[in-house]
């Protein structure tokens with residue numbers, strides 16, 4: 001159990017309306033050639049971003065400005081495109097690769 005207390009400081013510079021817009025925005029994910037994934041917002045307001053798995057850290061990296069700038073300051077930062085790709089991968093894994101026979105129970 002993680003009982004570590006964290007002091008939360010609001011550092012967001014977005015207005016509440018901008019935050020709502022970002023949350024409600026749907027992002028479409030597709031496989032990219034030759035590797036990685038493409039993320040595009042359904043509103044079409046933004047360009048497509050290319051995401052890939054960083055071989056060293058095995059984490060997703062995104063080409064958007066949000067990720068590039070904030071990711072440098074906060075290791076492990078996930079932009080909305082990273083979140084969208086993680087959800088996409090999770091759904092695909094459950095639909096195609098998940099095998100209950102090989103799932104190790106946490107509590108034996």
Ligand SMILES: [Zn+2]
Nearest residue numbers: 062064079081
């Ligand atoms: Zn991004």
